[in-house]
Amino acid sequence: MAIQRTFSIIKPDATKRNLTGAIIAKFEAAGLRVVAQKRIQLTLAQAQTFYGVHSERPFFGELCDFMISEPIVVQVLEGEDAIAKNREVMGATNPAEAAEGTIRKEFALSIGENSVHGSDAPETAAEEIAFFFSGLELVG
């Protein structure tokens, strides 16, 4: 597997509890490198667009309200097989089902407030990186 880039968010529940560094340490220990990063606060319209794929789900409103409740840290992570590696380090969506040692097992509060987002495929990674970062912010 070649070197890939993936998109990551450190979510409001984690930034609020000052866990940004602890989560980055997990990525770095897994061989992922932070190659772009910024701390921002989403507008409701941005959250609704980003999570548009979930717009028909019953938790959509709750999810968008949560994502705008505090600042988030958006990142581009790079490494060997980065998309799958990041999903592995994140753990299952529901922290009650997440494997030992994963970010969600150690830090997530609930299935909604689950500390991190990570792209699920190369196409979504490219779209999500472009949604948040300009070419100038991405070192080649």
Ligand code: GDP
């Ligand atoms: P992910 O790829 O593991 O983040 O999971 P999904 O793409 O299925 O869901 C996107 C995000 O929606 C999750 O990370 C959660 O923050 C949120 N979410 C998913 N399922 C639920 C749910 O049942 N309730 C609530 N409140 N949020 C949910």
